[in-house]
Amino acid sequence: MPECQKCGTKNPEGAQFCSGCGTKLTIFPRLEKKTRKPEKNNSELKIQVILALIVLILIIVAILMSFIPGVGIKI
Numbered sequence: 001m002p003e004c005q006k007c008g009t010k011n012p013e014g015a016q017f018c019s020g021c022g023t024k025l026t027i028f029p030r031l032e033k034k035t036r037k038p039e040k041n042n043s044e045l046k047i048q049v050i051l052a053l054i055v056l057i058l059i060i061v062a063i064l065m066s067f068i069p070g071v072g073i074k075i
């Protein structure tokens, strides 16, 4: 029996609108499924991020070095 959220009138099963006030009856689905994210092992991801950062820093350093005269690779 869907009960009106507004006026509390009990409506027949399957009713979409309240017979008392005309408010649209909203049938709330059970939210039992908790969208809990699976706990991933973040240590592996962190290592990858750190490695990526190190590589990035090395690339930046290499670029900066090439701009400094006398430090870059002389051909």
Ligand SMILES: [Zn+2]
Binding pocket: 004, 005, 006, 007, 008, 009, 018, 019, 020, 021, 022, 023
């Ligand atoms: Zn109502």
